[in-house]
Amino acid sequence: MMNSDSFAGLGSTIASLMLLWAVCRQYFPYQLENYFSKYYTKFITLIYPYIEISFPEYSGQRLKRSEAYTAIESYLSNTTSERAKRLKAEIGHDSDKLILSMAENEEITDEFCGVKLWWFSNKTSSDRQTISFYPNDDDKRSYRLTFHRRHRTMINESYLPLVIQQGKAIAVQMRKRKLYTNSSTFDYNEFRKLVWSHVPFEHPATFETLAMEPEMKLEIIQDLMKFSKSKEYYAKIGKPWKRGYLLYGPPGTGKSTMIAAMANLLDYDVYDLELTAVKDNSALRKLLLNITSKSMIVIEDIDCSLDLTGKRKAGENQQEENKEEEEKKKAAMGAPPAGKDECKVTLSGLLNCIDGLWSACGGEKLIVFTTNHIEKLDPALIRRGRMDKHIELGYCGYEGFKVLAKNYLGVESHPLFDSIQELLKEKKMSPADVAENLMPKNESEDQADLCLQSLVKALKECKSENEKVGEEEVKEEENMEVKTNEEKLVNDVKVGDDDAKENKD
Numbered sequence: 001m002m003n004s005d006s007f008a009g010l011g012s013t014i015a016s017l018m019l020l021w022a023v024c025r026q027y028f029p030y031q032l033e034n035y036f037s038k039y040y041t042k043f044i045t046l047i048y049p050y051i052e053i054s055f056p057e058y059s060g061q062r063l064k065r066s067e068a069y070t071a072i073e074s075y076l077s078n079t080t081s082e083r084a085k086r087l088k089a090e091i092g093h094d095s096d097k098l099i100l101s102m103a104e105n106e107e108i109t110d111e112f113c114g115v116k117l118w119w120f121s122n123k124t125s126s127d128r129q130t131i132s133f134y135p136n137d138d139d140k141r142s143y144r145l146t147f148h149r150r151h152r153t154m155i156n157e158s159y160l161p162l163v164i165q166q167g168k169a170i171a172v173q174m175r176k177r178k179l180y181t182n183s184s185t186f187d188y189n190e191f192r193k194l195v196w197s198h199v200p201f202e203h204p205a206t207f208e209t210l211a212m213e214p215e216m217k218l219e220i221i222q223d224l225m226k227f228s229k230s231k232e233y234y235a236k237i238g239k240p241w242k243r244g245y246l247l248y249g250p251p252g253t254g255k256s257t258m259i260a261a262m263a264n265l266l267d268y269d270v271y272d273l274e275l276t277a278v279k280d281n282s283a284l285r286k287l288l289l290n291i292t293s294k295s296m297i298v299i300e301d302i303d304c305s306l307d308l309t310g311k312r313k314a315g316e317n318q319q320e321e322n323k324e325e326e327e328k329k330k331a332a333m334g335a336p337p338a339g340k341d342e343c344k345v346t347l348s349g350l351l352n353c354i355d356g357l358w359s360a361c362g363g364e365k366l367i368v369f370t371t372n373h374i375e376k377l378d379p380a381l382i383r384r385g386r387m388d389k390h391i392e393l394g395y396c397g398y399e400g401f402k403v404l405a406k407n408y409l410g411v412e413s414h415p416l417f418d419s420i421q422e423l424l425k426e427k428k429m430s431p432a433d434v435a436e437n438l439m440p441k442n443e444s445e446d447q448a449d450l451c452l453q454s455l456v457k458a459l460k461e462c463k464s465e466n467e468k469v470g471e472e473e474v475k476e477e478e479n480m481e482v483k484t485n486e487e488k489l490v491n492d493v494k495v496g497d498d499d500a501k502e503n504k505d
């Protein structure tokens with residue numbers, strides 16, 4: 001086997017030959033050029049007995065990172081630390097250990113069954129000048145494997161499958177769970193472009209610390225565990241391996257906390273999708289394609305994220321017309337056109353991503369929506385099959401209170417528990433408010449007594465369900481009244497406009 005020096009020597013000889021050929025070829029007629037080109041390739045193959053395989057990070061339209069590249073990256077990060085001379089360092093899974101991996105444009109050797117191989121981490125940068133705080137999107141990375149052609153079969157059939165398999169296993173081992181968010185980065189060409197950025201996922205919530213009825217908790221845990229073990233089942237019934245959860249209920253009832261508990265239970269990454277920051281349906285598709293397996297896609301407050309309901313309602317045309325008229329008026333006054341940067345994700349685009357053909361990409365994943373107003377959502381968005389499980393998170397019950405008392409005060413029984421149980425039957429307080437009352441205010445010893453007393457006081461002052469329902473009805477009536485008045489006003493203005501037009505005619 002050649003050593004590194006002779007390998008480099010051979011490389012430079014070939015480079016010189018190629019240069020010579022490039023200079024000479026312009027003096028040949030094309031028939032001769034074809035002839036020589038054929039023999040030139042044969043000649044190079046004859047004297048250069050090595051095979052090179054390239055594994056680019058992205059291929060085609062850069063839609064999805066190559067799985068082979070990711071696996072090789074993990075494999076090499078494990079094997080390179082002793083061999084490479086230039087390394088990059090990153091904090092590892094438990095945040096106190098550095099993981100070293102091969103730097104860009106660095107070469108290392110590996111050995112398999114006595115055969116020597118070379119791995120080269122290649123990075124080419126675009127010549128385009130961009131001003132950005134983020135890594136250049138046009139950098140092209142790849143790994144190149146070089147080996148002697150006599151080992152072709154062994155490398156293809158044994159070594160590469162082993163590298164991929166070991167790489168995947170290492171990736172799972174070293175995996176540090178992440179919380180992703182879609183933020184926009186400046187891009188010279190497209191002006192705005194979306195990428196996922198991430199931080200380590202460190203939310204400590206678990207189902208144990210979650211305040212809710214024990215039967216409901218158990219049912220959700222069982223459902224999640226069953227889902228995570230059902231790869232074959234989903235394949236058998238011909239369904240993508242995904243499950244939709246809709247969490248709904250008043251503010252502070254634990255929807256976001258439950259998402260964290262679900263992610264911690266299943267050991268999933270969380271992709272917090274901010275729909276309003278997504279440019280259009282194809283940007284959404286691209287984002288979702290870059291979500292890996294074992295992930296949760298979360299859209300919080302889906303009713304506020306987009307006007308997903310309004311698009312289908314009658315009267316939409318009227319609204320659009322009004323909008324257009326307003327725009328025209330603004331333009332006449334010299335104002336810049338609005339909505340240039342507006343989010344154009346549509347309901348059908350979102351539905352398509354949730355369970356269209358694209359939804360099968362990426363494997364095991366949960367899609368979770370949260371809302372305070374389930375009644376505002378389009379039925380198509382939350383129908384069973386799309387959002388398979390609807391979970392209502394309600395006001396704090398006695399069982400939930402007991403969990404919170406144990407979490408916050410470390411008490412499992414207390415003389416005040418009975419009166420709290422009675423009060424919780426009629427008063428409607430969110431777990432967030434209960435938790436706030438149970439939070440020790442200082443470090444004195446009788447904190448449990450004080451906190452429970454303060455909770456009893458707060459519960460007595462809190463409104464009962466009937467009062468709350470009555471209040472909501474009044475609010476709704478008020479809203480309706482405001483709406484009707486607004487509509488009347490718009491109509492009056494329109495009628496006035498029409499009259500003026502007619503008079504003019």
Ligand SMILES: Nc1ncnc2c1ncn2[C@@H]1O[C@H](COP(=O)(O)OP(=O)(O)OP(=O)(O)O)[C@@H](O)[C@H]1O
Pocket residue numbers: 209210211212249250251252253254255256257258371372431432433435
């Ligand atoms: N069921 C619960 N179990 C334990 N803690 C809870 C629960 N509900 C709320 N909390 C506490 O209250 C805080 C707020 O809860 P959370 O953010 O999960 O509510 P939410 O339902 O997502 O509210 P919103 O609808 O306003 O987003 C949390 O930090 C958590 O400490």
Ligand SMILES: [Mg+2]
Pocket residue numbers: 255256257300370
């Ligand atoms: Mg929330």
